[in-house]
Amino acid sequence: MENNNEESIFARQYGPNKGSSIEGRMGPVKVGNVTAAWGNFQPTQDLVDEFSMENGKAIYEDGSGYDPNNPYVGREKRFYQTIIYDNSTWHGELITTRVGGNNAINKGYSSDNTHTGYYARKRLNEDKEPTAYHDGKSYQNYIIYRYAEILLSYAEAENEVNGPTQDVLNAVDAVRTRSGNLPGVKDTYGTVSKEQMRDIIHRERRVELAFEDKRWWDILRWKIAEKMPDGSAGVMNRPLRGMEITENGDGSLKYTIIELRNRLFLPKMYLMPIPQSVIDRNSEIAKQSGGPDNWTNGQNPGY
Structure with missing residues (x-):
């Protein structure tokens, strides 16, 4: 996104002399022959699955045209603007996250390579040379x-x-x-x-707002972290998932959605604990129990 364009309402300003190293943190680890980045922030399979097909329908809806054996074809424009996936290009170089690829998935967390099979594309500056990803001079604004x-x-x-x-x-x-x-x-x-x-x-x-620091707060305010409205496991109580891609003997690819690790979200986590030092400053606070927040001795429930 161009800095200070007509859609930008409020943004933290950056420039070459006061920049960041966002490419070094988020970009693909290997770009051509350069070890360029750490790949710290990676799209999950659940995010990838939310991008519609180009006909506007979600991949799980009838008539979408989604092919699980060719999952990255025919997706909406935002998918290609947001996600670096297997066999896509970055900075003119082919990025392969399949097993044995130049940015192969790393399920064991033993290196910086992607753990989910994806890297983020959104927010990165493709004009910046991979050798300079950590120079602190990346100048795209933070929206x-x-x-x-x-x-x-x-x-x-x-x-x-x-x-x-x-x-x-x-x-x-x-x-x-x-x-x-x-x-x-x-x-x-x-x-x-x-x-x-x-x-x-x-x-x-x-x-639309992927990688703009909105999702976590949406999960909390919609109260879907612990459980969904239908009682099923909430977003933060489902396994973190990725995509493992392997080559078959005939050269075709096998796509397998994998579970990387479990997560746990308890009801009390919707609120942060009130520091005991704050409660101790006023004896009246410690007397508060019940009420709309279900306090116990001035503390949020569960702590």
Whole structure:
């Protein structure tokens, strides 16, 4: 994204003399013959699966055209702008994350190579030479708020109050058609319910705002970390997943979704513990129990 373009509302400013090393932290480890980066921040399989097909439908929906044996073909534009996947290019070099590739998946966490089978593309500057990824002079701004988030936040609030009104459709479609080059909601799904629109908005936020530090706070405020509304395991109580790709004897590829590690989120984790030193400053705080926050002796529940 070009610095200070018309969509940027509030951004931390960077320049060559006051920059960052974001490519060194997020980029592919090997770029050609250069050991360029650490690859610290990697897309998960769950994020990859949220990107629609180019016809606007999610990969798990009827009529999407998704092929699990060729999973990176025919996806929406934002997928290719956000994810470095096996056999894609970065800085003019082919990146292969398959077993035996130049950036092969590392399930054992013994090196910097990707653990999920993916690297992030979004937020990185492809014009920057790989030999300079750690020079602290990467100058793309850090976006805090931009117009697409305003549209999605408005659509979410309006949908919760009044359902999928035309204003909601207009706001969501503005993001889908501009960012993902996708057909509008009605063109894709016809008439949708409030609940269906909520799911669409949630998916749009995850895809559109990926790697912009929004997802964690969305998970918390939607209360889907511990469990989902239907009672199934929440987002943070599901295994972290990636994609392992191996070559068959005939040269074709086998794609296997793998579980990398389990995660645990307890109900108390929606709130941080109140430091005991803060409670001790006022004896009245320590007397507080119950109430809307279910305090115990001035402390958040579970701590």
